[in-house]
Amino acid sequence: MSATPFPARPVSRRSVLRGGLGALAASAVAGPLLTACGGDDPGGDGKDLTFWNFYGPADDANPQSKWFVDLTTKWNANNDVKVNLRYIVGKEYLSGTVLQTAFQSGEGPDIFLISPGDFLRYYNGGVLQDLSPQLTAESKADYLPGLLEARSVDGKVYGLPMEIEPLAMYYSEPAFEKAGLSEADLPKTWDQTLAVAEKLTGKDRYGVMFETLPGYYQNFTWYPFLWQGDGAPIKDGKVAFDSPAAVQALKFWQDTIQNKVAPRKALGDGGGDVVSNLGSGAAAMQQSGIWAVSDMRTKAKNFKYGIIPHPTPDGGKPATDLGGWAFVANAKGKNPEAAAKFITWALGSTDAEGIERQRQWNTVVKTNVPPRKSVQQAADAKGAFGEGVLKKFVSEIAPTGRPEPRFPPEVYQPVADAIQACQLNAADPGKAAADAAQRIDTFLQTYQGASIS
Amino acid sequence: MKTRGNSTPARPPRSYFPILAHVLALLAVAPLLWVLVSVLKPAEDVFSFSWPSTWTLDNLQYVLLKIPLPRFLLNSALVAVVVTVVALFFHSMAAYALARLRFPGRGIIFSGIMSTLLVSLPVILVPLFLVAKQLGLLDSYAGLIVPSIFHAFGIFLLRQYYLNIPRELEEAADLDGCGYWRRYWSVILPLSRPVLASLSVLFFLANWNAFLWPLTITRNPDLRVIQLGIAGMQGQYASAWNLILAAAVIAAIPTVVVFVAGQKRLVDAMKTTGLK
């Protein structure tokens, strides 16, 4: 179907009725037809597996792309079952239609990447392969606590994380200097943040920046502020969103906008794009993740910046969110066992080669915190986290972090609506939290699937 | 109805009309000019508001040489041209039949065809993908081309055009003993040149900018069309906007050329579709 050259055409009433009735009549037959062409038979012993990802092989053969290509080349040289990469552009992979269309028509990939927010959807749909049989005990113990649990159900591991991406506040040294501020002025509490941001806000710059675009990412960046007050959307399977912690966190973000110290719209890719915002002077402080270190290195290497942990409310405790993608295998794919074997080899190998491979990913081609202790040691030996911003990430920030929650869309949406309403529409945080809690509660009552938190 | 040349003014325009027109045109195009200027700036300056400190062709060079942009352009050109040619051929045949021939079921068929216009691609994306998969069109040029051919709009416009062609020409052919095919091929088709020219501009534009269907049906990176190529430069967290703009500028050039060449025809031909 071509894109319409002219949007559409008017039709006479009669012609439409005739056409419409025909369609309606035929749709009665549609149902059985659909069930018939559901999907391919899961073979079980296919020899060619597909690995869909958003890193490579990319057109510009950047280091991250190269890592993926080298990975599969190595595997293919030593194994009968071959793994073939398919590169899907980041935005389309994350929020587009490609994966869904493929799975819906039984054409899903054999190996792919998921974020914590996707986990339950895939698990409850029965497409995640249990990796436990191929995962050695040694490998399992090597992972930092909590990481595998976030991707497990009833003790069975379904995904292996490739990285940990903590969030922090980035600040611009030039901006601070220009406002006559120094390191002593770096905010530690929410109130300090608002005060300092005011001094930093000027004709062409905002003092602080948080994500304002609705989406999984915005939720991801907001949760730390909820956790700092010891709040959570769900506790022990019951909704707990209607709490003082949630209300104050919503209010904090609201205040940054109301006090005009934060922008309503970010440049470039949004609130997480440090290069386009902090780097271009649009914001003096910006919340983003450890990935930005590598981005700044490649796209704005002369820009001077630092990081600080998230500021906390009075009486709150430090917290950050740990994002990170995981490799998973399609249980309905062509050869789930081989796929599982590939994943545990690629990410979980405890031999020197495996550790080096992980070290490369976490500290050389990309900057993030390694999910495994042995890799962390290897990285430390090379001084990767020896100084500067990365040192701070590993020593101060990551330890306060919690893994990104694996909420299904029906929990994500009410929280997102609450954040949006308070941040951008001056809604009353108390009411917004209560509304969201009610919607989550309604959903939980009919939810049947793996535990959410 | 004969086409009227558009160079004969009904009366001279009021004196301020042309000036106003030029000013408004500049305003309309100004946002796009920003793109052009930004492309020629060094990468770090994409979002700065200043005039470029240095002019550079780096961005354009990068997208033309370092990434397979020429390949994407080629793919898009191939798909757009083939779809346009085949679609116009099929549509003019169908339009001729609907406008000039009598046969049972004409009304129903026409209505059915028109009713397909109310549905847009996102709605039928998944079932269409299923159908294409069953037909073996997955990941191929055929998959890019074939489903894009069938769209009722062209049929409608051509039919309107044919309804207005004088019957005498056809009847002359009939007397000469021409069969229907000869009539179509030797009489009707040559007469449709103006409207075909304009429709080809529109079809080309629409297919050149296609994104969702190519994204869904192709997996092989060598099959990517230009819009996919541009989207491919958007990163997970931070895109190289300077490169995206550069690629978009290059991608826009053929469409601009095609449009400018065809805009004269476009206006002339549209008026003969009997929109009275």
Added chain:
Amino acid sequence: MVATTAPPSKPPVVARASRQKTPMTRKRREALAAYAFLAPDVIGLLVFVALPMVLAFGVAFFKVDGFGNYQYIGLDNYKLMASDDQLWSSLRITGLYVVTFVPLAFVVSFALAMLVRNHFRGIGWVRSAFFLPHVVSLVVVGLIWQFLLVDKRGAISKLLAPLGLGDVSFLGTPSLALGTYVVISVWFVMGYQMLVFLAGLKDVPKELEDAAQIDGASASQRFRFVIWPLLRPTSFFVVVNSTIGAVTGLQAFDLVYVLTRGGPARSTSTVVLYIYEQAFTFNNMGYAAALTTVVVGLLILCTGLMFAFTRGGRFDED
């Protein structure tokens, strides 16, 4: 209208060898030729448009989990709609969008057409300039406006700073975002509608306008009594086209997604965006299909009403 050609006269008893045709055979030949001409397009449309359409609508009676599992639930999807607040909200937003966009685009493109209908130097480039926004990729359109409208630093903010409106965020403020989106849509679409009007204006016979002028009619009288009435079919076409595009076209989804993703605080969440969300974020393909049937149904109703109200624009052939 279609004039009927006289049927060939019955052959006299003395046979005319070469031209003997009975009406029956001729009709059949005509019909067969017609079917042959229609075949490629009709088959293509059936396979690639009608069939998926039917399948898509059929899915509305199922609960679909996104992994190939279908579960028949009859009309449950439709029943869900009644209590779906988000749906009504998005319908309201789409409605608002349509009633502001369609008239605004109409007036702007009409005015532009009147401006460029008569030849002057540089008319080619001017017309192209108006059409150019429509030609560029949407990714770029989104970026352009994001950049121009960004808080404080954007070109628009700088322009408005002297008026004290320097830190108004057009795309970031719920009360302003929809209006901004309307304006950007008009910018995007105006050149194309202008072309349609230009074509329609060419059909206004010069003689009538000249005659009116000679009779002493002023410019506005000429407009009201000569130009406007003759342009009615064109205007009708533009309005219907514009409406359908505003509800389900490129601007209803792609443009808004790239500009705001439906935010801020859902103030630009059109119904098509909502359907997309249901299908691809929530994986409720069944519900999304049911929503689509409702939207298409509403469109049919709308179009039908417009036809009835204006007594049609002579687009059907019987």
